[in-house]
Amino acid sequence: MDLPKSFDIQEIQSFDPPKRRLMGPGPSDIHPRISSALSRHCIGHLDPEFVKIMDEIKTMTQYVFQTTNRLTMVLSAPGSAGMEACFANLVEPGDKVIVCINGVFGGRMKENVERCGGTAILVEDEWGKPVDPNKVEEQLKANPDAKILAFVHAETSTGVRSDAEQLCQLAKQHGCLSIVDTVTSLAGIPVLVDAWGMDAVYSGSQKCLSCTPGLSPVTFSDKAVKKIKNRASKVQSWFLDMNLVMNYWGNGQAKRAYHHTAPINALYAMHEALLMVREEGLDNRWERHQKYHLKLKKGLENLGFRYLVEEEYRLPQLNAVFLPEGYEEAAIRKRLLEDHMLEVGGGLGAFAGKIWRIGLMGHSAREESVDYCLEALRKVMG
Numbered sequence: 001m002d003l004p005k006s007f008d009i010q011e012i013q014s015f016d017p018p019k020r021r022l023m024g025p026g027p028s029d030i031h032p033r034i035s036s037a038l039s040r041h042c043i044g045h046l047d048p049e050f051v052k053i054m055d056e057i058k059t060m061t062q063y064v065f066q067t068t069n070r071l072t073m074v075l076s077a078p079g080s081a082g083m084e085a086c087f088a089n090l091v092e093p094g095d096k097v098i099v100c101i102n103g104v105f106g107g108r109m110k111e112n113v114e115r116c117g118g119t120a121i122l123v124e125d126e127w128g129k130p131v132d133p134n135k136v137e138e139q140l141k142a143n144p145d146a147k148i149l150a151f152v153h154a155e156t157s158t159g160v161r162s163d164a165e166q167l168c169q170l171a172k173q174h175g176c177l178s179i180v181d182t183v184t185s186l187a188g189i190p191v192l193v194d195a196w197g198m199d200a201v202y203s204g205s206q207k208c209l210s211c212t213p214g215l216s217p218v219t220f221s222d223k224a225v226k227k228i229k230n231r232a233s234k235v236q237s238w239f240l241d242m243n244l245v246m247n248y249w250g251n252g253q254a255k256r257a258y259h260h261t262a263p264i265n266a267l268y269a270m271h272e273a274l275l276m277v278r279e280e281g282l283d284n285r286w287e288r289h290q291k292y293h294l295k296l297k298k299g300l301e302n303l304g305f306r307y308l309v310e311e312e313y314r315l316p317q318l319n320a321v322f323l324p325e326g327y328e329e330a331a332i333r334k335r336l337l338e339d340h341m342l343e344v345g346g347g348l349g350a351f352a353g354k355i356w357r358i359g360l361m362g363h364s365a366r367e368e369s370v371d372y373c374l375e376a377l378r379k380v381m382g
């Protein structure tokens with residue numbers, strides 16, 4: 001049969017990706033154990049054996065978040081969907097939400113609040129600085145009717161860490177729920193959901209968990225679940241409605257209701273990634289990120305790089321640095337990629353063309369990567 005249209009597709013072949021080293025703001029390098037898990041035999045999404053590993057994924061996700069929250073799961077979509085899920089479920093039309101902005105991702109939170117029909121009250125801090133708890137407290141006092149405080153724990157656009165514990169406690173003192181972005185922080189620096197009293201927390205698979213991109217671990221406190229269950233209006237997103245998704249992830253009940261077909265193989269990979277965190281131990285993993293950050297820092301400073309963020313607020317897993325004078329950043333980054341198969345990140349927004357973001361996330365945070373990166377830099381800049 002003649003197809004109605006012809007397409008220029010005869011030359012297309014299977015894709016064999018270049019073997020780059022990933023030292024940007026994510027995705028990070030993937031351990032062979034994880035890529036091997038990804039290619040295992042696909043089984044059905046309601047197969048009893050699959051349900052078993054979903055339960056294990058849930059338990060290990062609770063461990064990584066350090067929480068006993070029953071509503072803990074891995075969403076079948078990337079970190080941005082985790083963000084959207086938290087806002088879509090918790091923000092009802094008319095709700096006032098205090099949103100902290102000190103980089104790109106805080107700006108997206110504002111966008112989410114408004115699309116959910118809420119009003120965003122902004123607390124803005126300079127890029128490269130942490131969220132100022134004093135300003136947050138001022139806004140909480142000035143807006144006693146605010147329902148939620150939202151902020152980014154680890155701002156990937158600038159490499160800055162904000163004090164999640166203090167901010168969540170402030171939210172609690174003022175009767176607000178907290179929504180916290182831990183996409184870059186989870187499994188790289190401490191994220192203690194229960195001890196810090198966090199309410200709705202989302203992350204991503206491809207940063208310090210070093211899994212393939214496209215999944216989002218999330219967890220909701222009992223208080224957050226109560227608000228979701230008592231909403232006056234339905235959650236506007238059907239796919240992300242936790243009332244429905246929780247019935248698939250088995251929120252306490254044995255029977256699972258079909259909601260969507262889980263990305264089976266991606267979840268095999270997530271299971272392996274979480275298992276690797278458990279085997280290493282969270283505290284050892286945090287220590288490892290810090291150790292290689294210090295090693296990289298020393299080498300970078302010797303080459304004339306300068307950190308954007310004050311030491312106290314620096315993320316070990318995301319090194320935001322100014323290049324030494326006289327170098328054209330885009331040209332060097334291109335040479336690293338093409339001649340050395342090494343990816344580092346450029347700057348975003350106000351820092352585009354000004355800084356680099358060198359990631360030491362998950363499997364990328366290792367001796368060999370740091371040595372390789374410094375050696376490549378010496379060659380390209382020497």
Ligand SMILES: *Cc1c(COP(=O)(O)O)cnc(C)c1O
Pocket residue numbers: 026078079080081083105152154155156181182183184204205213214
């Ligand atoms: C990467 C990132 C996201 C978005 O995650 P995706 O998986 O790219 O959708 C959100 N917030 C922060 C802080 C991030 O670093």
